[in-house]
Amino acid sequence: MSSTNDMHAFVTDLMSRMTLEEKIGQMNLTQPSHGDGEDEIVTGEAKNNGTEEKIRQGLVGSILNARRPHVVRRYQKIAVEESRLQIPLIFALDVIHGHVTAFPTPLALSSSWNMDLIQETARLAAREAVADGIKQVYSPMVDIARDPRWGRIAEGSGEDPYLGSRIAEAMVRGYQGDDLSAPDSVMACLKHFAGYGAAEAGRDYNTVDMSRLKLQETILPPFRAGVKAGAGSIMNAFNDLNGVPASADKWLMTDVAREDWGFDGFFVSDFTGINEMIKHGVGDLKAVSALAVKAGLDMDMVGEGYLTTLKQSIEDGSVSIDDIDRACRKVLEAKYKLGLFDNPYYGMDPANPEKIHLAPETRAVAREAVVQSCVLLKNDNAALPLKRAGTIALIGPLANDKRNIPGMWAGNTNIDACVSIMDGLVQSAGDQAKVLYAKGANITDDLDEVERLNIFEKKDAPVKNAMIDPRSPADMLAEAVAVASQADVIVAVVGESKEHTGEASSRTNIDLPQSQRVLIDELYKTSRKTGKPLVLVVMGSRPLTLGWEREHSDAMLMAWHGGTEMGNGVADLLFGDRTPSGKLTVTFPRNVGQIPIYYAHKTTGRPLTADGNDAGEWKKFRSAYLDCRNDPEFPFGFGLSYTNFNYSPVKVNKDSLTGHQKLKASVTLTNTGAYAGEETVQLYITDPVCSRTRPVKELKGFQKVSLQPGEQKEVIFDITTEDLKFFITENKFGWEPGDFIIHIGTNAQDTQTATVHWEKSASVKRPKCGPQP
Numbered sequence: 001m002s003s004t005n006d007m008h009a010f011v012t013d014l015m016s017r018m019t020l021e022e023k024i025g026q027m028n029l030t031q032p033s034h035g036d037g038e039d040e041i042v043t044g045e046a047k048n049n050g051t052e053e054k055i056r057q058g059l060v061g062s063i064l065n066a067r068r069p070h071v072v073r074r075y076q077k078i079a080v081e082e083s084r085l086q087i088p089l090i091f092a093l094d095v096i097h098g099h100v101t102a103f104p105t106p107l108a109l110s111s112s113w114n115m116d117l118i119q120e121t122a123r124l125a126a127r128e129a130v131a132d133g134i135k136q137v138y139s140p141m142v143d144i145a146r147d148p149r150w151g152r153i154a155e156g157s158g159e160d161p162y163l164g165s166r167i168a169e170a171m172v173r174g175y176q177g178d179d180l181s182a183p184d185s186v187m188a189c190l191k192h193f194a195g196y197g198a199a200e201a202g203r204d205y206n207t208v209d210m211s212r213l214k215l216q217e218t219i220l221p222p223f224r225a226g227v228k229a230g231a232g233s234i235m236n237a238f239n240d241l242n243g244v245p246a247s248a249d250k251w252l253m254t255d256v257a258r259e260d261w262g263f264d265g266f267f268v269s270d271f272t273g274i275n276e277m278i279k280h281g282v283g284d285l286k287a288v289s290a291l292a293v294k295a296g297l298d299m300d301m302v303g304e305g306y307l308t309t310l311k312q313s314i315e316d317g318s319v320s321i322d323d324i325d326r327a328c329r330k331v332l333e334a335k336y337k338l339g340l341f342d343n344p345y346y347g348m349d350p351a352n353p354e355k356i357h358l359a360p361e362t363r364a365v366a367r368e369a370v371v372q373s374c375v376l377l378k379n380d381n382a383a384l385p386l387k388r389a390g391t392i393a394l395i396g397p398l399a400n401d402k403r404n405i406p407g408m409w410a411g412n413t414n415i416d417a418c419v420s421i422m423d424g425l426v427q428s429a430g431d432q433a434k435v436l437y438a439k440g441a442n443i444t445d446d447l448d449e450v451e452r453l454n455i456f457e458k459k460d461a462p463v464k465n466a467m468i469d470p471r472s473p474a475d476m477l478a479e480a481v482a483v484a485s486q487a488d489v490i491v492a493v494v495g496e497s498k499e500h501t502g503e504a505s506s507r508t509n510i511d512l513p514q515s516q517r518v519l520i521d522e523l524y525k526t527s528r529k530t531g532k533p534l535v536l537v538v539m540g541s542r543p544l545t546l547g548w549e550r551e552h553s554d555a556m557l558m559a560w561h562g563g564t565e566m567g568n569g570v571a572d573l574l575f576g577d578r579t580p581s582g583k584l585t586v587t588f589p590r591n592v593g594q595i596p597i598y599y600a601h602k603t604t605g606r607p608l609t610a611d612g613n614d615a616g617e618w619k620k621f622r623s624a625y626l627d628c629r630n631d632p633e634f635p636f637g638f639g640l641s642y643t644n645f646n647y648s649p650v651k652v653n654k655d656s657l658t659g660h661q662k663l664k665a666s667v668t669l670t671n672t673g674a675y676a677g678e679e680t681v682q683l684y685i686t687d688p689v690c691s692r693t694r695p696v697k698e699l700k701g702f703q704k705v706s707l708q709p710g711e712q713k714e715v716i717f718d719i720t721t722e723d724l725k726f727f728i729t730e731n732k733f734g735w736e737p738g739d740f741i742i743h744i745g746t747n748a749q750d751t752q753t754a755t756v757h758w759e760k761s762a763s764v765k766r767p768k769c770g771p772q773p
């Protein structure tokens, strides 16, 4: 790879030959126009026409949504053969959790807590995407989200900034590899900068108002981690943040990302994000485009505000040529790093995709990803695993489904190649167990909802995401009960359609739809009558309120939307060929009234319990609800196994430390059950006395450990003062001496603790309480 100096010299020379229009052209991202061989995909209001002619005139820097190699080739050929300066284009796409092979949705995959596996899914997605001509993916979404009403919680890694940071790094490494110009690398794009996951009331695109300290502590760390891992681009958020639309937030882009973190890639707006500032009420198209470029936003996604107004803004002095030069340079540098000037087609071969897409090794990783992502929420009387014997009643609107299992943002997934739960189970059962099937209910009976869930379906399509069965709900129920009555075990596959989550899919009610509750109720009654267990397999890509289902079932597996190999992976778990090991990366509330609810909350002056878990009974004049407990239905980090793990008390190698000494904290983990299994051991730290209030505990480490029955392992965490740091003020990131509580355990609520004392140096003692000087 050439050096940074070579890149600089190359880009400087190129820019010296560019007109102002051509420079602005590099800052413009457009889509294929109608008739160019691609269906138009829009997630907002954008007009695309004359794409070929614009490329010829040097007025396009990047193309979004050209998804077929012959289309990509054609556009690239125009750029490098027919435009004056022959500058190649970047082809970008939303490759969110796999491409043609779908992996579990990001929230699901995060539940694996397996960074190598996550990185591998990104690497394989990159390989499939490049085969289609894509060189930049709009992923990972690293928005920390603590509101399950928000449909895009599905696209991120949950509620925790530490875990979110590790996943951001893994994804960036997986997509980009060591060399962006390698034939199977794509450029990552961290999104949405910033605060998008904190949309008020969980309603998509909504306003965000949050202190800078909270932003720095919870929202920004995964972006910073992604930048440090070398992410080549960042996408701005749609929302306004503390009164400033994120597309025009100079503090975020220039002060924090560029100056503080050293980000040297390029910023791209979200889809018409610049234009939408007009609705935010900060100016007309010319004014908002000027605001965006001056704040540091380099590329305009499909809005053409830059293309149509920046020249005039230069002429009247409202934008300086330096801003244009900076933005244009960043885009050209990205092209240089991607190797496009040397090889604009990066080995793109229209015959290639067939060989790369859905390759056996990719499907094998997809299956493993399903196995490691599923979270066992309940398993009374060892209802699971199932025996490969007798009769299994497989029931539910999602049991024999291929359309919903890819999950949201899976437009390129090959649906025919997906394995339904029914196919997976039947194949895995072989001739040892009989599987009987009944649909039992519609995903929902609400016709408005059905229409919304089918928004991307063709009107006359014979099969859609959500269907109203021609039979009456009563007839479907009767069939389901008849099937269930003959079986040795009932497995009900229930949950959300894929379009229940994702962009613009917020919900105020996160219960399972009523039609499915009625079904579960009937199945539960049947199961009590026959004495045969009821197992719920729950699909969805957000936390759901599952308290009622927990009471009306024997076992519950949160299986998410698992992608192409969902049926096989779930069958591996249901039959006990593998043991569940997933753990929630987001808190599951008891009801929507508890939202926002997350483990790393602050304590009040009147907490319900002293340990901060708030798992206590109601008391007057305590911070609590009259009508609900404070603690969640399932806490962060929660997930059961078929086997049992025993945690020893926490051992520390020192209980008093100074300065930059290292602490070793450990537990002995023993597999006391009958199955081989994996456990994610979690480390949390509490800083109980500080100059400002702090969360009751914060995740600071985790290790996924594999143990055979009877096997024991010591799990050791190295802790340094880096792990104690926080934003003391907006501009001061450091640690304060004193006592620290070290927690190690199986989830955020269930930990063992040890307390250590840490001083800056042996001679200085920390005051017991109160603000630090």
Ligand code: BGC
Pocket: 043, 044, 094, 138, 191, 270, 271, 503
């Ligand atoms: C989404 C982005 C996405 C973009 C391009 C927007 O609506 O917010 O996450 O990358 O569309 O498709």
